[in-house]
Amino acid sequence: MKLDLQRFYQACNPSPLNMGNAEERKYYIDFSSVRGGNIIRELGRTVTRLSPDKPTCQLFTGHIGCGKSTELQQLQADLEQQGFHVVYFESSQVLEMADVDVTDIMLAIARQVSASLEAIQIKLKPGYFTNLFTEIADFLQTPIDVSMEAELSVGIGKLTAKTKDSPKLRNQLRQYLEPRTNGILEAINKELFGVAREKLKQQGKKGLVVIIDNLDRLENSVKPTGQIQPEYLFVERGEQLNQLNCHVVYTIPLVLIFSNALGRLTNRFGGDPKVLPMVPVQVRSGGESKEGMALLQQMVLARAFPDVNVVERVNKITEVFDSPETLARLCRVSGGHVRNLLVLLSRCLERDDPPLSRDCLEGVIRQRRNALILALTEDEWILLREVAQQKSLRGEERYQTLVRDMFVFEYRDEDGSWFDINPILREAKELQL
Template identity: 65%
Template sequence: MNKPVLETLDLIKFYKSCNPSKTLIVGHPEDEKYYIDFASVRGSDIIRELERTITLLSGNQPTCQLFTGHIGCGKSTELFRLKDKLERQGYHVVYFESSEDLDMGDVDISDILLAIARQVSENMEQANIKLKPGYFQKLFTEISEVLQTPIQLSAEAEVSIGIAKITAKTKDSPKLRSQLRQYLEPRTSTILESINKELLGRANIELKRRGKQGLVVIVDNLDRVDNSPKSWGRTQPEYLFVDRGEQLKKLNCHVVYTIPLTLMFSNDYGRLSSRFGVKPKVLPMVPVQVRSKKPTMEPNDYEPGMSLLQQMVLARAFPEISSQERLELVSNLFDTPETLNRLCRISGGHMRRLLMLLYSCLQQEDPPFSRKCLENVIQEYRDDLIRAITFDEWELLFKVVQNQRVTGEEECQTLLRSMFVFEYRDRDGHWFGINPVLAETKKYANWINCNYNSEFRIQNSEEKNSD
């Protein structure tokens, strides 16, 4: 007879582990135990594909890859998994969140290149690798003169310090930023050449001398670049990744960029893929339901996806024990197993939303969470989402539910970025389903009744008459 699992819930640790804003850093022992691998239900192991391109298919040549998905679907955690896998194979990986260096509402190609130069330079300094690129010392002097703003740098100042000071001077001043770009734009090719030769080239040589396989730079959060138009009409994502993609691709190391999901629905998607020579990798949601031929009010659970989401929740509370043992402790967290199922189902397989719902429950009461508490949290979430949907957007939403497809940038902007629909993948390819919380609204129920239940009644009547 198996002994019952005895595990005490540490409420403070559980509270911290459920923080929706915290990214799990795979490779760190403290975070590793909370990580659940969803590759088996997402349709493919995208991180393995990114890894193989760098380690097996590159032929020791620099590679450039693109990665995207819903904001909050777990991209950053998966990129940390990529970092960990590459480091275990001897690569030196520089990961950084571009949003810390850039103003996402106003980004230019020179901003991205300088951010990469700063992060790599700073990382090399921490590894005790002194690069001292001569061109940048001259560039900093000229920039100081152009901006008519003193930037105090010693002769021994590192590149990262110089770029950090320039960024600090211009980040909150559109006027200074505009002046800087006017100066840097005609020099972009020279800056790129200097980064490749004096910074990345030397870093690669020194890293390989130390026994490393090469340098990999992972630029996260570029998917958060605003979709706002530039003065000449092109949106920021199109300008950066399509019009200027050739320069982003030319860095002398392996690079992985996150890109806005809207580009997957752009008329320029073909040019984007051609420019980079690779197809962007899309991280879909964890499927919580099976694709159905017709929209319905009754969810048809996809058990493998639901099981892994249950483990994600339980691991936050009981990280030290096995997955099977955790299942025996559901009653420590929820009044019934169905309450846990309800939480996972209503999240739609969206990682951050699942944690946000769980976190909201924690703000209201201690575990075990009651069904009433969860329903209150879900109702608040539903009300917030409904408030944002216009009549035209409901019509667009119903069209997507009917076709299970999203087409064009407008639908992507309206439905995917607003999280009205989620993207999934199965054996038949990508498909789009309504956010489960919206599937419980009166508006959706009325639409189903008008468009599908009546059709079902007519079909039944015809079958009976034929009998």
Template identity: 65%
Template sequence: MANPEDRKYYIDFSSVRGSDIIRELSRTITLLSHDEPTCQLFSGHIGCGKSTELFRLKDLLEHQGYHVVYFESSQNLDMADVDISDVLLMIARQVSESLEADQIRLKPGYFSNLFTEISELMQTPIQLSAEAELSVGIARITAKTKDSPKLRSQLRQYLEPRTSNILDAINDEILGRANTALQSKGKKGIVVIVDNLDRIDNSPKPWGRTQPEYLFVDRGEQLKRLNCHVVFTIPLTLMFSNDYDRLSSRFGVKPKVLPMVPVCLRDGTENPSGMLKLQQMVLARAFPDLPPEDRFQLISTLFDSPETLDRLCLISGGHIRRLLMLMYSCLQQEDPPFTRACLDQVIQEYRDDLLGAISQEEWELLLRVVKTQKVTGEDECQTLLRSMFVFEYRDQDGRWFGINPALTESNQYKLLVNSLNV
């Protein structure tokens, strides 16, 4: 969002999503706890627009005088196999790299000795000179271990008993010195935004705990010890875990969840405000340089009728990435204006992909959600939400869940609804 070009494409959905979560995250940092480090958790469906909103948070905080380090953890980690030491080294690397780019040099200190020991363990030269960049040493380690589970395991066994010392070194040698240097430049402090950690696999560790439970619940106390403001994205499954209360207690905050853009109200009728926002997003992508009020006059250059645009928005269920993917699929088939027939074919292909993954037991779960508008427990979340069969929404009465609109048009759904008289 710092790039003026990006702002032209941005649509603020907060008025229809039930709350302005980014404003809440920002206020926690700038007003409620600006003198003390904060650690906040942010979740939502993959593809619902979290990264876009986090860029907005970065923009807001930078305008208020903070040095913000944003990065995608999936670029640094093997998401199928993540441990606390991986996350800490990743943060140390990204922060030091960002500071070095801002001409703030950090002396390796503890890390210089650590790298010497690790280089002997891994038989890889990682020693740093006093003038070398700290981020370079960490980059060498992560590059060596990312694609080698065996080396990664050896490194973790070595680092695990040193976790507390590593945290102290990050706080003292990196964050502490950086805060002093940044304040001398007129900055208010450091904010670290760790995106894509919500993508870590839900696979179990050898002792039975899932990766998300282990990382954020069992080791959450250590993640919270970082001496700066931090925002972590976390898997949606944790919001439905039996450990949810422990998670909130560990971090001292309630995780924020970014819901879908509501295309319908609870009673099933169309939500005109949500639909309008999605239409604005589609038109902003096509005509970014035009004033918003002028874009609607050009719908006919994109779609054969306004109703085709309505259908695109409605069938997406308010899932931003899915809507854009449906548009891209249309573009693969024909040039704009997109016809209703083209869109219907694309929707059918999307529906077929969804239907192929749904078992009879899952249909029964889906019908229960249709009746109750609730999802309960981690298993249901994993089955229904992570598979994109069900979407989460918010309104003045709280959260509710609705079935993916693409499924409601299927014969299987209609037959089951009729047979059970839902």
């Protein structure tokens, strides 16, 4: 089977895989054996084995672009196969990520769940929300055309559309909703989730699961309380987010793992957040991670030859690269960050057709390295040298500087977390010790 160039170009798009699509599922590689555990299996077992009938709330995080969305869609597919009704949505599509409050998240969940239920002919008419929409329209003194017969998802959709692009209206709405937060939570639990769970059981479903993706992209804007937005939502207001009457998985910003508020976060939700680390390209001591490198190479080859088995793909490397060493170089310099790897590969394909040359790859690497170098200060170079020597990182401030901007990556092994410099930066002359 020859390389289908058009299909390969499309498969190298660095967007998350749609695990509901049979073709895209062929590109999926299970990295759990080198990531320190099967995080998605653990999330799923909490729902299916430990507490199938009692609501659960779990937190999931990791570097942006490390593969969380693909893994969460895999979780969705697994849970649906086991008989759960799963509502997965990307919060960045429905929320203004620079300015989010608890009621925004609750209304977004209510909207997405009701729309998902309506799609399978479960239509709910929560009386609380019908009255609430009328009161809000009067309070905002702006028309919101929601008929008494409209579905809940339509009502919330029209409300959020009015306020999404208007900070003034959004603030006015929050002033109205804030003292009613507990009432909204109670109505969601009783009139929406409570009724939905009963009707889903009548259809043979085991329960309701809501997966809210992309909340890890919340901006670190400062709230009136003086807290950054992630800490305000998940620590200060986490108790309310933890009270939804269904199984919930929230993605959260990785900054919270490095924050002094981590202990309070754990207390709010009754467990530690689960972290999806990088795929290791080397071990803590400095040697190459053979298994991590092999799986990353399979990720690339699966997108080139999705219908070829694992062993035969390796024999076809030279149809995509000028040598096996060029593919190894691509995987190594990605640092095990799956989106980085696909971005570098896509840049190569923009420049040339396969088989991709080592010169083409090195040109792309130099371009990416130069972009990263321009963003670094002298103080940050000093911190990077410390990470290179110590393989450790402590404190929220250093996280903000190094991890958020992907200058440093986190890995896991049997001894826990360790950190290393983004391999593209490691070759910069400023780090040559």
